[in-house]
Amino acid sequence: MSRAVHITGLDLESTATVYPPVMASEQYKGFHISAWARAEYGNGSASVVIVCKPTRMGSIVEVKRIEGRSFESKEEAELHGLELGKEWIDKRA
Numbered sequence: 001m002s003r004a005v006h007i008t009g010l011d012l013e014s015t016a017t018v019y020p021p022v023m024a025s026e027q028y029k030g031f032h033i034s035a036w037a038r039a040e041y042g043n044g045s046a047s048v049v050i051v052c053k054p055t056r057m058g059s060i061v062e063v064k065r066i067e068g069r070s071f072e073s074k075e076e077a078e079l080h081g082l083e084l085g086k087e088w089i090d091k092r093a
Contacts, residue, residue: 024078030054031063031089035081037074044072047081051088064088 023036032052037045047068052060066084071077 024082026082026085028086029089031085032060033082033085033089035078035085037071037077037081038067040070043070045074045077046070047077047084049081049085049088051085 023034025032025034027033030053032054033049034052035047035049038048040046047066049064049066049068050062051064051066053063054060064085066081066088068077068080068084071080
């Protein structure tokens with residue numbers, strides 16, 4: 001199954017749509033979450049997450065890197081990664 005996923009580079013305002021999904025990306029409570037699936041030898045894909053925050057000067061700072069558990073599909077790993085990022089942001093508050 002193919003679905004559109006928005007991939008955001010360093011400019012948080014511009015997005016591009018790609019097929020098949022390569023990375024999941026989302027804005028959440030002023031943070032930018034990027035999640036992707038890292039291939040695991042014989043065990044599917046693990047979620048990897050980077051949480052970034054834009055600064056007042058316009059640069060972007062990596063705040064946290066999170067590695068999640070393995071999933072059978074890349075899409076499951078990416079979606080789980082977004083949830084891990086949101087949970088981490090919510091715990092900071």
